[in-house]
Amino acid sequence: MVDLKTNIGDIILKNPIMPASGTFSEDLASVFDIDLLGAHVAKTITAEIRSGNATPRVSESGYNMLNSIGIPSKGIEDFKKNILPIYKEYNTPFIASVSAPSADGFAYICDKISVPGVDAIEINISCPNIEDDGKAFAMRPNSTFKVIEKVRSITNIPIWAKLTPNTGETIEVAKAAQDAGANALVVANTILAMQIDIKTYKPSLGNIMGGLSGPGLKPIVLRMVYQCSKVVDIPIIGCGGISNFEDVIEFILAGSSAVQVGTATFINPNVMLSILSGIKDYCEENKVSKISDLIGLVDDKNTPDTVALMEIDI
Amino acid sequence: MDNKSRIKIYEVDTEVISNNYISNDYKHLVLRAPSRALDIVPGQFFHLQCPTFEGSISFLRRPMSVYQFSKKEKQIEFLYKLHGKGTRAISNLKKNNIFNIVGPLGKGFVIEENYKNIVLIARGVGLATLAPLGNLAFEKGINLTVICSARSKEHLMSIDLFNSLSNKVITVTDNDGSSSMFNLELLINNLMSSQSVDAFFTCGSNRILKLLKKVCGLNNIPGQIALEQQMACGIGMCFCCVRPFEIGDKIIQKRVCNEGPVFRISEALPW
Numbered sequence A: 001m002v003d004l005k006t007n008i009g010d011i012i013l014k015n016p017i018m019p020a021s022g023t024f025s026e027d028l029a030s031v032f033d034i035d036l037l038g039a040h041v042a043k044t045i046t047a048e049i050r051s052g053n054a055t056p057r058v059s060e061s062g063y064n065m066l067n068s069i070g071i072p073s074k075g076i077e078d079f080k081k082n083i084l085p086i087y088k089e090y091n092t093p094f095i096a097s098v099s100a101p102s103a104d105g106f107a108y109i110c111d112k113i114s115v116p117g118v119d120a121i122e123i124n125i126s127c128p129n130i131e132d133d134g135k136a137f138a139m140r141p142n143s144t145f146k147v148i149e150k151v152r153s154i155t156n157i158p159i160w161a162k163l164t165p166n167t168g169e170t171i172e173v174a175k176a177a178q179d180a181g182a183n184a185l186v187v188a189n190t191i192l193a194m195q196i197d198i199k200t201y202k203p204s205l206g207n208i209m210g211g212l213s214g215p216g217l218k219p220i221v222l223r224m225v226y227q228c229s230k231v232v233d234i235p236i237i238g239c240g241g242i243s244n245f246e247d248v249i250e251f252i253l254a255g256s257s258a259v260q261v262g263t264a265t266f267i268n269p270n271v272m273l274s275i276l277s278g279i280k281d282y283c284e285e286n287k288v289s290k291i292s293d294l295i296g297l298v299d300d301k302n303t304p305d306t307v308a309l310m311e312i313d314i
Numbered sequence B: 001m002d003n004k005s006r007i008k009i010y011e012v013d014t015e016v017i018s019n020n021y022i023s024n025d026y027k028h029l030v031l032r033a034p035s036r037a038l039d040i041v042p043g044q045f046f047h048l049q050c051p052t053f054e055g056s057i058s059f060l061r062r063p064m065s066v067y068q069f070s071k072k073e074k075q076i077e078f079l080y081k082l083h084g085k086g087t088r089a090i091s092n093l094k095k096n097n098i099f100n101i102v103g104p105l106g107k108g109f110v111i112e113e114n115y116k117n118i119v120l121i122a123r124g125v126g127l128a129t130l131a132p133l134g135n136l137a138f139e140k141g142i143n144l145t146v147i148c149s150a151r152s153k154e155h156l157m158s159i160d161l162f163n164s165l166s167n168k169v170i171t172v173t174d175n176d177g178s179s180s181m182f183n184l185e186l187l188i189n190n191l192m193s194s195q196s197v198d199a200f201f202t203c204g205s206n207r208i209l210k211l212l213k214k215v216c217g218l219n220n221i222p223g224q225i226a227l228e229q230q231m232a233c234g235i236g237m238c239f240c241c242v243r244p245f246e247i248g249d250k251i252i253q254k255r256v257c258n259e260g261p262v263f264r265i266s267e268a269l270p271w
Helices: A026-030 A075-088 A103-112 A141-154 A170-179 A215-231 A245-254 A263-267 A271-285 B085-091 B126-139 B159-165 B181-194 B206-219
Strands: A006-008 A011-013 A017-019 A058-061 A064-067 A094-098 A120-124 A159-162 A184-187 A191-194 A209-213 A236-239 A258-261 B010-021 B026-032 B045-048 B062-065 B068-070 B075-081 B098-105 B117-123 B143-150 B168-173 B199-203 B223-226 B242-247 B250-255 B262-264
Touching: A017 A271, A026 A075, A058 A209, A064 A215, A064 A263, A075 A094, A094 A103, A103 A120, A103 A141, A120 A141, A141 A159, A141 A170, A170 A184, A170 A215, A184 A215, A209 A215, A215 A236, A215 A245, A236 A245, A245 A258, A245 A271, A258 A271, A263 A271, B026 B085, B045 B075, B062 B075, B062 B085, B068 B126, B075 B085, B075 B126, B117 B126, B117 B181, B117 B206, B126 B143, B126 B159, B126 B199, B126 B223, B143 B159, B143 B181, B159 B168, B168 B181, B181 B206, B199 B206, B206 B223
Parallel strands: A017 A258, A094 A120, A120 A159, A159 A184, A184 A236, A236 A258, B117 B143, B117 B199, B143 B168, B199 B223
Antiparallel strands: A006 A011, A058 A064, A064 A209, A191 A209, B010 B026, B010 B098, B026 B075, B045 B062, B045 B098, B068 B075, B223 B262, B242 B250
16 A cells, blocks of 8 residues: 655645646536545636636646746636635635735735635735736745745745746746745746747737646746755655656656646546556555655766866867 | 535547547537437536647637537537647547547526427538527427528538428528528517517527517517537636626626627627
8 A cells, every 4th residue: 555645834735646737616616526636726816806807827848838828817706606615515725726916915905815715825926927928926036035034924825836847046946946845846837938820920828928838838937946955954746747647656756745737637528536556556666665755766876977178189 | 515416517538439520510429329428408518628639739628619529329410610730630630539429418408398399500510509499399299490500602501400300401501592590580570470479599609689679579489599609627716718698788798608608689790
């Protein structure tokens, strides 16, 4: 019997598999018993009512997807009245996800949804589809710190900072989130991208730019998880292009305590179940009794020495 | 709570029975499918996983409405027009190939208890979406009128099927000018002066939607339309497939995959 339990701070997950925000809703319960998942992560909400971006909102590029959904949101009251009660019926931790245009805005919405039934709040400071040119708080350590610090001062509920691959300061942003009081990092969100139709000359997305997700994003985010796990002590939840159990094991070895599965569910709505049975089989075959024993076990100690650039006499 | 009782969407492997051309750019795909996935309401759709074809990848599934199905025969059929990468990949499927589909998805057409006379009116491949509704109306003993519109006689889909369900199948084409909106309106008005109509059903044409919004509004007759939109998840999670609808004096975005694909004609907006 393999122990798939994993902890995100004080929250005990029965297994490390949860959906990524925006790729999950109660509608998936029409496909399989969603109580089998490690956690339920809601779609991001904002305090203001938003209708989302212009269509087309998705396009495909190889084995990847671009989206510019733009966080349609019915606001806080709708969330409390119509979304939250659905998940109270399940014995699975429920994670809300929020976005706002300012640190105060984040604090406001987090205060409002710090209610029974919300086990943690994912702070979506990384959506590339809200501000012009894909700007997001998680691109810089300073703006990350301000948002997380403000939210931390207003709620006692665990907060998970969702980081972005659209930064050259991965390590600094991760540290800033931890220093400001985040209980976990979700690494990461989609990478800013675009695509042009060569027949019509038009961008494939109504919003011109959007976020790329899918298998192509995986090695990029895996690298980020590895980098972050070297510099923070809080748990990391890997998220980006995870499509099968092998990807999950890789993310755990890189330092993830749990993972989120997103785009893969669009292609195969049962994929999280197949991943669960895949990691169970992997652990049995490899004599791993507790999956949490694998966290951060990547063997990077005895890598060969770098070949130094040699001077060449001409 | 019994979560199992909620499960009604299935991801299943099907086997291709046939995949033949029925005209230059239309094909008819017949699949053998597990019967658990075949509790289908006319108007519902499946999300199809296109095979990789000559290096061309269709990563996302493609939504397609059901043309015919039989739970008893364990069979499901699709009628599709070749117009993009996805449908071209599907057109390459051969007998005995395995083809993965997800469904049934969305909310289908509703035949209210009091409907005794209904009119189906559609254009081109939109007729395929209305075909299973024709079967259901026939089974229920409802008086069925079908108006089929197309570019030319060769593009009129499923006429034999509709003829087997109704003795009032009217065909109109662009070639002889009979498919003009002026003529269609005349046709519908004549029909309504000779018999009562309890509801209109349509799919696939912006101009027919505009006409039916007018006709339904003037005569206070309900109508339903099956709409299309590009989709990612097909289940309701991603909010990719929204379209605007007029609800009272508000414009509301609804998901075609989840709140639809069948909507009230009074709420649907021309595109």
